Each structure stands twice: as structure tokens, then as C-alpha cells.
Amino acid sequence: MRGMGNSKRPDAARSASAFTFRQSVSYIWPYLWTFKHHVIWAVVALIAAKAATLALPYLLKLTIDAMDPGLTQLIAVPVALVLWYGLLRFGSVFFAEVRDALFSRVTEHAMRQIGLTVFSHLHQLDLSFHLNRQTGGVSRDIERGLQGMGFLMRFLMFNIAPTLLEIVLVMAIFAGLFSFWYVTATLLAIAAYMAFTFYATEWRNQYIREANLADSASSSRAVESLINYETVKYFNNEAYEAGIYDTHLQRAERAKLKNRLSLLALNSGQALIIALAVTVLMWLAARDVVAKQLTLGDLAMVNAYMLQLFIPLNFLGFVYREIKRSLTDLENMLGLLNQHSSVIDKPSAAELQIRGGQISFSQVSFAYQANRPILQNCSFELAPGRKLAIVGTSGAGKSTIARLLFRFYDVQQGAICIDGQDIRDISQHSLRSAIAVVPQDTVLFNISIRENIHYGRPDATEQEVDMAIEAAQLRPFIQSLPDGDQTLVGERGLKVSGGEKQRIAIARVLLKNAPILVFDEATSALDSGVETAVLQALKQLARNHSTLVIAHRLSTITDADQILVLDQGRVVEQGTHQQLLQQQGHYARLWRMQQAEQSHS
Known part of the structure; x- marks a missing residue:
């Protein structure tokens, strides 16, 4: 006779969304x-x-x-x-x-x-x-x-x-x-x-x-x-x-x-x-x-x-x-x-047609929770082939802008357009195919360096992968490893340093070859020595692309064509690095604070 032997978990609880x-x-x-x-x-x-x-x-x-x-x-x-x-x-x-x-x-x-x-x-x-x-x-x-x-x-x-x-x-x-x-x-x-x-x-x-x-x-x-x-x-x-x-x-x-x-x-x-x-x-x-x-x-x-x-x-x-x-x-x-997504394609959703890569935010308002607004009437434009940087204090809404552009969420008010096309009217697949992201925290799969790079475009040829490795300046690092580009990076990429992870991410983005690039605080976790090398790779990557940079360290975006300063979800200042310093406003204050921190470090 048999009852129920010991199990390694309690009885399953029925979830609210469960099928009958x-x-x-x-x-x-x-x-x-x-x-x-x-x-x-x-x-x-x-x-x-x-x-x-x-x-x-x-x-x-x-x-x-x-x-x-x-x-x-x-x-x-x-x-x-x-x-x-x-x-x-x-x-x-x-x-x-x-x-x-x-x-x-x-x-x-x-x-x-x-x-x-x-x-x-x-x-x-x-x-x-x-x-x-x-x-x-x-x-x-x-x-x-x-x-x-x-x-x-x-x-x-x-x-x-x-x-x-x-x-x-x-x-x-x-x-x-x-x-x-x-x-x-x-x-x-x-x-x-x-x-x-x-x-x-x-x-x-x-x-x-x-x-x-x-x-x-x-x-x-x-x-x-x-x-x-x-x-x-x-x-x-x-x-x-x-x-x-x-x-x-x-x-x-x-x-x-x-x-x-x-x-x-x-x-x-x-x-x-x-x-x-x-x-x-x-x-x-x-x-x-x-x-x-x-x-x-x-x-x-x-x-x-x-x-x-x-x-x-x-x-x-x-x-x-x-x-x-x-x-x-x-x-x-x-x-x-x-479970159903709140972000869905319209039945008539068309494919995104890239004609230059112009991005415009028009009176965009968004909140994760109704009582906590993140963006309020946010408007700006990124001209084709130019570099736009977004800065501000923590919680100002910088990363939210990247999430909205990638359409992880839909705006509650206003519109986001690429080359005049509202991103809510186009398919998510075509939208995301046109955008490549280098995130702040690059997470790698527990596979080889080469396979992680190849993930950027699985149908790419081996020659294209090699070209991406060269362009990201990864070759010297790879040659220093006993197993070369077949080296396993470990779970979440823990076997490689932060700088090398970012270069792998850059190589992956190079392989994707998307017309729009987003750098989401891509160097904030790096020390200054590694940051210099990664910044050089990012600059090469950004050539001839519409580039949106979300930055914490202002020293990394001084060459941007335009800089937006966010404060509590609003655009409070915009201009070039020199123009913003001359205004003696939010940006100038942040610049002085960071320069003082660097001088004491």
C-alpha cells in the first residue's frame, strides 16, 4: 500500500489567472x-x-x-x-x-x-x-x-x-x-x-x-x-x-x-x-x-x-x-x-520605414503608477545621424525615455515618432529591429564570447562576426585568452570584467547594424581607465547613426550635438555642452559637482 511519499515542495497553490x-x-x-x-x-x-x-x-x-x-x-x-x-x-x-x-x-x-x-x-x-x-x-x-x-x-x-x-x-x-x-x-x-x-x-x-x-x-x-x-x-x-x-x-x-x-x-x-x-x-x-x-x-x-x-x-x-x-x-x-500584454500591435500595423532615423517626442507624459508621474509634457527631437544626450538626477526619467522608444510601454499622452511614423502604428518587431541598445548592465548568456556576439544577429556570417570583433577592439583581449573567442563567459557574464562585457555588447550591437543606437548609461559602472577605451569604441559605433545617449557622467557626452537636462520628468534645459555651461543652470551645477568629485577622488 502506498500513500504520498515526501515531496520537495508544498502543494501547489492555484493562481488567480489559472485555467479551469x-x-x-x-x-x-x-x-x-x-x-x-x-x-x-x-x-x-x-x-x-x-x-x-x-x-x-x-x-x-x-x-x-x-x-x-x-x-x-x-x-x-x-x-x-x-x-x-x-x-x-x-x-x-x-x-x-x-x-x-x-x-x-x-x-x-x-x-x-x-x-x-x-x-x-x-x-x-x-x-x-x-x-x-x-x-x-x-x-x-x-x-x-x-x-x-x-x-x-x-x-x-x-x-x-x-x-x-x-x-x-x-x-x-x-x-x-x-x-x-x-x-x-x-x-x-x-x-x-x-x-x-x-x-x-x-x-x-x-x-x-x-x-x-x-x-x-x-x-x-x-x-x-x-x-x-x-x-x-x-x-x-x-x-x-x-x-x-x-x-x-x-x-x-x-x-x-x-x-x-x-x-x-x-x-x-x-x-x-x-x-x-x-x-x-x-x-x-x-x-x-x-x-x-x-x-x-x-x-x-x-x-x-x-x-x-x-x-x-x-x-x-x-x-x-x-x-x-x-x-x-x-x-x-x-x-x-x-496574461495579456498592454503593448500590442494594431491589426493594421505597418513595417517601420527608416528614411534617416529622426526621432521626435511630442508632449509625452508617462507614469508607471497613476500617482507617480515620470515624464510630463516631454518634447524634443533627434535629427538623423546626430547624437542626443539626456542627463539629469536619479529618478528624473532618463531610462524611461529609452524604454518608451523601444516600446516596452506605451505613452499615456503625446506621441513618439520615427521619421514621422507614430511607433504605436508600426509593428514592434520592425521597430526593435531598427534600434540597437548598449545597456548600463550588460547581461551575457552563459555561452562563449563569440556566441554572445553572434546573438546580435543570428543569421550573420562568421566573417561579419569577425568584423564586429575587430571594430569593437576586442581582438587583443580575445587573443590573450587560452580558448580565444570560444571562452565561456559564465553565468550573466561574471567571468569577464565590466569593460570587456561592454565591448562584447558593443560588438553585438555592431553586428546588429541598426540605424538607431541607444546607450543607456553604458559606462557608468566602469573605472576611468576602462571607460576611456569603451568611449572610443562607442564613438566609432555612433558614426552615421542616430544616437540617443542616457548619461550619468557628463564628461562622456561633451561631444553630443544636443544635450537635454531632465528634472522631475520635464525638459528644463537643452543645448550643447558649452551653451548649457553658459546658462549657469541645472547642467552647470551638475558639471561642477562631478568635477569636484573627480578632483577629490
């Missing part, structure tokens, strides 16, 4: 029916496997009866029956494997297609969704949803459906061969077994959740302590950490003991019901054998059928609990499809 069971089935069914011939033949194999399995006890009865001297003296008959018994035993296993192979093809394909659909849908959602959701949580939703779907498909097809079919057929056999009491006793035993299992499983869920939470807490504390190994050593807190960890382990120990005792109660109750049912049926069969109404073979057949029925039911507690959790996981995953 009916919606989930309606969504999944077309994917399954794509391979309808596989499904049909899998059902045929299921019926064949179950027919072979159900024929075994009856064949055992015939074999025993054939060997009873009081019934027959023929030796050839039992030999033939034994051969048939072996053949049916093989058939039950063979057809079950055929069923598994056929339906696995259907399940795996459906899981792949649904997983791909959800993954693609997530990339279509706007930035606000991804900022408000934990990426790890979304990833776990997909992983658990696919696992839940696989579990449901396997157990519904390979456990629940065969068991229900077997119960119906055994009842039909008992009704045809024996008296009404055999059917009644078996049905009452199955009903009692299922009711007890469902009730006991719900009761012990509290102990399983408690054990899971305690186990997660102890694991989390251990990982956190080991991650902060140096901090523990700095403060001589090894014994303190061990004490905290032991406290978590004690809770886990107590919780797991309760879980195990509840499993004992479940298994013992299931065993008692099975024992009582088998005892009653064996007593009925033995009584009828004595009364000459049944043979010894009938007695053995009844016993075999009862054991055959209850073997799959032994796992009912586990299956019941896992089905509940898998349904929740599946519904949560599909619920991601209920």
Missing part, C-alpha cells in the same frame, strides 16, 4: 488529437493488455480444474492451458508496452508544443509583467505544468482508465459466473477502500505540507549559509550557523515523523479493508466449493481477481494526491496564457 479543468482539457485536446491514430491504437493496445490480464485468472481456474482427478484424467489439457497462460502473461506485458510507446509519442509531442506556446507567449508579454513576476517562479510554473501534464497523461491512460475498466469487467465476470453476493462484496470493498483512501489522504496532507516546508526551510538555510561562507568566517559564527541549521533539522525531523506515522495509518487502513474483502470473498468461495457449487479452480480465480483489483488501488492515495497537484500545476501553467 474544463479549459485545460479543451486546450490540450487538439494537441493530443493531432496524433489521433496513435491515440486510437494506444486504446486498442490498452484493451488488449487488459483483456490478456483478465484472462489469466480464468485460465488459472481451467488449469487447476483440468488437474483435478475428480473432473478429468486428460494430461494434455493442462499442458495446453499452461502454454496459453504463459502466452497471455507475455501478451499482457507486451500490449502494455505497446500502449506506453504509442501514447508516449502523443504526450511528449503535446508537452513540447504546449511548452513552446507558453514560452513564446511569455516573450510577447510587456516588460511590466516580467518586472512584477519572479522569473524563477514563472520558470517553475512551466516546468511543473509540463511535469503535471505528463503525469496526468500517464496515470489517466496507464493507471486510472485501466483500473476502472478492470473493475467493470471483473464485476461482469463475477455477475456471470457467481452469485450476486460476490459482486456486492467486491463493490462494497472497493467503495470503502476508495472512500477511506481519499479521506485519509486529505487528512495527512497537513503533515505532508508541514514536512515539505520544514525540509525547504532547512535546505534554504544550509544553502544561504554556504553561499555566505566568507561572512560566517569573518564573524566566527560557525557554531551559531550550526545551531540554526540544527533547529531547522529538528523541525524537519518531527514533521517527517508525523508524516511517516500518518502514512502508517493510511497503509494499515488500506491493508485492513483488503484483508476483510479477500476474507469475505474467500469464505463465500470456500463455502460454495464445499457445497459443490464451485470448483477449486473457481476459488483460486476469485482470489486472483481480488488481488489483481487491489494491486493498482494500492497506489490510489499517491495517485489521488498527485493528480490534484498536477491539475493545479497544469492549470497554473496554462493560466500564463491568460
Whole structure:
């Protein structure tokens, strides 16, 4: 008998956007029916496997009866029956494997297609969704949803459906061969077994959740302590950490003991019901054998059928609990499809036509939250092929301008146009194809340097990648590495310095070869020595491009054709570096402050 063993996570909680069971089935069914011939033949194999399995006890009865001297003296008959018994035993296993192979093809394909659909849908959602959701949580939703779907498909097809079919057929056999009491006793035993299992499983869920939470807490504390190994050593807190960890382990120990005792109660109750049912049926069969109404073979057949029925039911507690959790996981995953982006293409969205790369913001107002405005009536123009810098204090709205231009969000008032085309009227794909970004915090994939650069345009040739490497002045750095451009950069690019990461980002942008460039504080995290080299690369990159620079260090944008000064979401000053210094306003004050900081550093 089996209940639910220890799991590494608590029961899944149903999210507000989750699909209902009916919606989930309606969504999944077309994917399954794509391979309808596989499904049909899998059902045929299921019926064949179950027919072979159900024929075994009856064949055992015939074999025993054939060997009873009081019934027959023929030796050839039992030999033939034994051969048939072996053949049916093989058939039950063979057809079950055929069923598994056929339906696995259907399940795996459906899981792949649904997983791909959800993954693609997530990339279509706007930035606000991804900022408000934990990426790890979304990833776990997909992983658990696919696992839940696989579990449901396997157990519904390979456990629940065969068991229900077997119960119906055994009842039909008992009704045809024996008296009404055999059917009644078996049905009452199955009903009692299922009711007890469902009730006991719900009761012990509290102990399983408690054990899971305690186990997660102890694991989390251990990982956190080991991650902060140096901090523990700095403060001589090894014994303190061990004490905290032991406290978590004690809770886990107590919780797991309760879980195990509840499993004992479940298994013992299931065993008692099975024992009582088998005892009653064996007593009925033995009584009828004595009364000459049944043979010894009938007695053995009844016993075999009862054991055959209850073997799959032994796992009912586990299956019941896992089905509940898998349904929740599946519904949560599909619920991601209920999330919709607030930034969508119009049905008539056209492709962006670049004629020079002029960018204009006209009376743009925007707020992430209604009570906290970020941009207020912001207007400016970037002429084709020119360089526009945006400066201001933290929170002034500088990075928001880049996000709006890339259309991560739509403006609430005003308009943003490129070469006279409102970006809300063009497709997001064509808009983003025309813009290349060097961000403040360049995040690289945990792949090689060359593959990270190639990501800028996956269809680029190897020669074009080499040209981008040369233009970004990455060649000397690459040649200094034992593995060259095949060097892995590590997770989030942690194996390369900030300056080299920025050069890789520049090479990636060069490869994309977009007409509009955005530098979002691309050098703010670099020291002055590295910054000089990166700035030189950025200047080369900006030639003959419309360039928008969001800057923190004013020394990096003194060559800009125009500089905008933002304050509380408004453009308070604009002009060249020299013009703004002469105005003795916000820009001049920021310049003096930064010059003073540099002189003291």
C-alpha cells in the first residue's frame, strides 16, 4: 500500500489567472488529437493488455480444474492451458508496452508544443509583467505544468482508465459466473477502500505540507549559509550557523515523523479493508466449493481477481494526491496564457520605414503608477545621424525615455515618432529591429564570447562576426585568452570584467547594424581607465547613426550635438555642452559637482 511519499515542495497553490479543468482539457485536446491514430491504437493496445490480464485468472481456474482427478484424467489439457497462460502473461506485458510507446509519442509531442506556446507567449508579454513576476517562479510554473501534464497523461491512460475498466469487467465476470453476493462484496470493498483512501489522504496532507516546508526551510538555510561562507568566517559564527541549521533539522525531523506515522495509518487502513474483502470473498468461495457449487479452480480465480483489483488501488492515495497537484500545476501553467500584454500591435500595423532615423517626442507624459508621474509634457527631437544626450538626477526619467522608444510601454499622452511614423502604428518587431541598445548592465548568456556576439544577429556570417570583433577592439583581449573567442563567459557574464562585457555588447550591437543606437548609461559602472577605451569604441559605433545617449557622467557626452537636462520628468534645459555651461543652470551645477568629485577622488 502506498500513500504520498515526501515531496520537495508544498502543494501547489492555484493562481488567480489559472485555467479551469474544463479549459485545460479543451486546450490540450487538439494537441493530443493531432496524433489521433496513435491515440486510437494506444486504446486498442490498452484493451488488449487488459483483456490478456483478465484472462489469466480464468485460465488459472481451467488449469487447476483440468488437474483435478475428480473432473478429468486428460494430461494434455493442462499442458495446453499452461502454454496459453504463459502466452497471455507475455501478451499482457507486451500490449502494455505497446500502449506506453504509442501514447508516449502523443504526450511528449503535446508537452513540447504546449511548452513552446507558453514560452513564446511569455516573450510577447510587456516588460511590466516580467518586472512584477519572479522569473524563477514563472520558470517553475512551466516546468511543473509540463511535469503535471505528463503525469496526468500517464496515470489517466496507464493507471486510472485501466483500473476502472478492470473493475467493470471483473464485476461482469463475477455477475456471470457467481452469485450476486460476490459482486456486492467486491463493490462494497472497493467503495470503502476508495472512500477511506481519499479521506485519509486529505487528512495527512497537513503533515505532508508541514514536512515539505520544514525540509525547504532547512535546505534554504544550509544553502544561504554556504553561499555566505566568507561572512560566517569573518564573524566566527560557525557554531551559531550550526545551531540554526540544527533547529531547522529538528523541525524537519518531527514533521517527517508525523508524516511517516500518518502514512502508517493510511497503509494499515488500506491493508485492513483488503484483508476483510479477500476474507469475505474467500469464505463465500470456500463455502460454495464445499457445497459443490464451485470448483477449486473457481476459488483460486476469485482470489486472483481480488488481488489483481487491489494491486493498482494500492497506489490510489499517491495517485489521488498527485493528480490534484498536477491539475493545479497544469492549470497554473496554462493560466500564463491568460496574461495579456498592454503593448500590442494594431491589426493594421505597418513595417517601420527608416528614411534617416529622426526621432521626435511630442508632449509625452508617462507614469508607471497613476500617482507617480515620470515624464510630463516631454518634447524634443533627434535629427538623423546626430547624437542626443539626456542627463539629469536619479529618478528624473532618463531610462524611461529609452524604454518608451523601444516600446516596452506605451505613452499615456503625446506621441513618439520615427521619421514621422507614430511607433504605436508600426509593428514592434520592425521597430526593435531598427534600434540597437548598449545597456548600463550588460547581461551575457552563459555561452562563449563569440556566441554572445553572434546573438546580435543570428543569421550573420562568421566573417561579419569577425568584423564586429575587430571594430569593437576586442581582438587583443580575445587573443590573450587560452580558448580565444570560444571562452565561456559564465553565468550573466561574471567571468569577464565590466569593460570587456561592454565591448562584447558593443560588438553585438555592431553586428546588429541598426540605424538607431541607444546607450543607456553604458559606462557608468566602469573605472576611468576602462571607460576611456569603451568611449572610443562607442564613438566609432555612433558614426552615421542616430544616437540617443542616457548619461550619468557628463564628461562622456561633451561631444553630443544636443544635450537635454531632465528634472522631475520635464525638459528644463537643452543645448550643447558649452551653451548649457553658459546658462549657469541645472547642467552647470551638475558639471561642477562631478568635477569636484573627480578632483577629490
